[in-house]
Amino acid sequence: ELKVEQNPLFLSMQEGKNYTIYCNYSTTSDRLYWYRQDPGKSLESLFVLLSNGAVKQEGRLMASLDTKARLSTLHITAAVHDLSATYFCAVDLIQGAQKLVFGQGTRLTINP
Amino acid sequence: NAGVTQTPKFQVLKTGQSMTLQCAQDMNHNSMYWYRQDPGMGLRLIYYSASEGTTDKGEVPNGYNVSRLNKREFSLRLESAAPSQTSVYFCATTGWGTYEQYFGPGTRLTVT
Numbered sequence: 001e002l003k004v005e006q007n008p009l010f011l012s013m014q015e016g017k018n019y020t021i022y023c024n025y026s027t028t029s030d031r032l033y034w035y036r037q038d039p040g041k042s043l044e045s046l047f048v049l050l051s052n053g054a055v056k057q058e059g060r061l062m063a064s065l066d067t068k069a070r071l072s073t074l075h076i077t078a079a080v081h082d083l084s085a086t087y088f089c090a091v092d093l094i095q096g097a098q099k100l101v102f103g104q105g106t107r108l109t110i111n112p
Numbered sequence: 113n114a115g116v117t118q119t120p121k122f123q124v125l126k127t128g129q130s131m132t133l134q135c136a137q138d139m140n141h142n143s144m145y146w147y148r149q150d151p152g153m154g155l156r157l158i159y160y161s162a163s164e165g166t167t168d169k170g171e172v173p174n175g176y177n178v179s180r181l182n183k184r185e186f187s188l189r190l191e192s193a194a195p196s197q198t199s200v201y202f203c204a205t206t207g208w209g210t211y212e213q214y215f216g217p218g219t220r221l222t223v224t
Contacts, residue, residue: 018199021139042202042218043155048211088154098206098213099142100168102154 002027004091006103014111016078021106023072023089032065032072033090033100043088046074079110114138116216118203125193133188133219135203143206144186145170145213146178148199155202161186193223195221 003026013019018076023032034046042086047056049065049072056063062075072089090100119134137144142163147155147170157170161180177189177195190197203216 023218033211043215045212045214050211090154091128092169093157098211099145099157099168100155100213101171102156104152104154 002029002091002093004101004103006087006089006091006106009014009104010107010109012109012111013076013079015080018078019076021076021087021089021108023074023093023103025070025072025089025101028067028070029091030065030067032094034063034072034074035085035088035090037088037105038085048085058097069106076108081110081112084108084110116203116205116214118201118219119215120219121217124224126224127194129193129223130189130191131193132190133201133203133221135186135188135216136184137203137205137214138184139205139207139214141205141207141214142183143208144180145204145206146176146186146188147184147202147204147216148172148197149202152175158188158201175219193221197221197222198212198223202203 005024032049035043045064052067054065060077065072068081088105091104093099116137121197145160146158149155159178164183181188201219204213206213
């Protein structure tokens with residue numbers, strides 16, 4: 001059974017600080033997804049990481065994938081309040097079918 | 113171009129009642145998915161359809177049925193609702209050769 005675990009589950013940080021969210025998964029996969037969800041809203045795709053060593057950046061967010069360690073990270077640089085949201089990682093249950101298994105989510109709160 | 117639409121947005125049912133959640137996409141995508149999200153948790157896959165006329169079970173299919181009516185529409189039916197099915201239901205879609213899943217706005221279902 002594929003398990004996807006994120007940590008931390010809750011993160012409160014100050015504006016301007018850097019932090020990293022970790023996503024571990026239990027079986028082999030070379031495709032990992034990061035999503036953002038605002039309260040009461042749907043999911044917004046942030047990154048799709050397709051191979052070992054993949055790194056993608058968008059603004060203050062950078063995601064990376066290490067398939068050997070079964071680990072992905074989402075790094076936040078110089079956080080701003082607008083980045084407050086819940087962040088989910090997800091992994092393909094069956095490669096190619098995109099039957100995703102999600103982590104529990106990391107609720108990020110950025111305080112002025 | 114609406115993307116992925118879901119109806120209804122909100123629904124309250126009594127235990128034992130039935131209902132159908134509707135999902136439609138205008139993105140000409142082949143694959144469609146139904147997920148549920150319980151409070152404080154990630155999404156869990158209920159059913160998925162790789163193409164018109166095909167459906168397959170996900171992680172939590174018990175208590176649900178689906179119909180892929182045509183390429184655009186994928187419905188989720190609760191035959192006899194139970195309080196454990198209180199959740200937010202999201203429909204998603206993805207196209208051949210792409211990796212992003214696009215999510216609808218969700219249906220908030222409460223079963224009393």
